[in-house]
Amino acid sequence: MESVDKFKVVAALLLVVVGVGGYYALPADQGVLRVLAVVLGLALAAMVMWFSQPGRSFVDYARDSVKEAQKVVWPSKKETWQMTGIVFLFVGVLALFMWLVDTGLAWVFYDLILGRD
Structure with missing residues (x-):
């Protein structure tokens, strides 16, 4: 990247920072101006980046x-x-399987091994 392009990238980042800084510098009751400061900072940064090699x-x-x-062939x-039906069916079968395993393991550990009621 050329030094001019590096300068443009840094300038674009500074414009974003200035826009965000303007948001916090303006009073809280000036909501429209605060948002406008950020939008303006982002727009100017985009314009600067547009003319740099990384932007192009x-x-x-x-x-x-x-x-x-x-080019994608959408279903x-x-x-x-x-x-979607197959996914829901699979999720249901998997949930049933996990419930059976959990119940079986609970029965083995709590009833058979530990002897709890």
């Missing part, structure tokens, strides 16, 4: 991610309901 790389990565997400409504 991030935008390219985001575009590629959106393109890849569009139909019917498939989604079927898989």
Whole structure:
């Protein structure tokens, strides 16, 4: 990363810090201005990052991610309901199994080994 890009990244971070600092510096009854300070700090930081190499790389990565997400074959409504049913069935069977194991172990330890009633 070039030194100019490092400067831009540091400047963007400082803008975020200034925005958050402005939030805490303004009186509590000025809620809109406090939020506006943070939003303005974030917007200015985004603008500075937009013109840096790491910012452009991030935008390219985001575009590629959106393109890849569009290639995904999403399941139909019917498939989604079927898989949801299978998951619920499995959870029910597993819960029943764990209850049986717990009850069995409690019986073995408390009734057979310790002889409690």
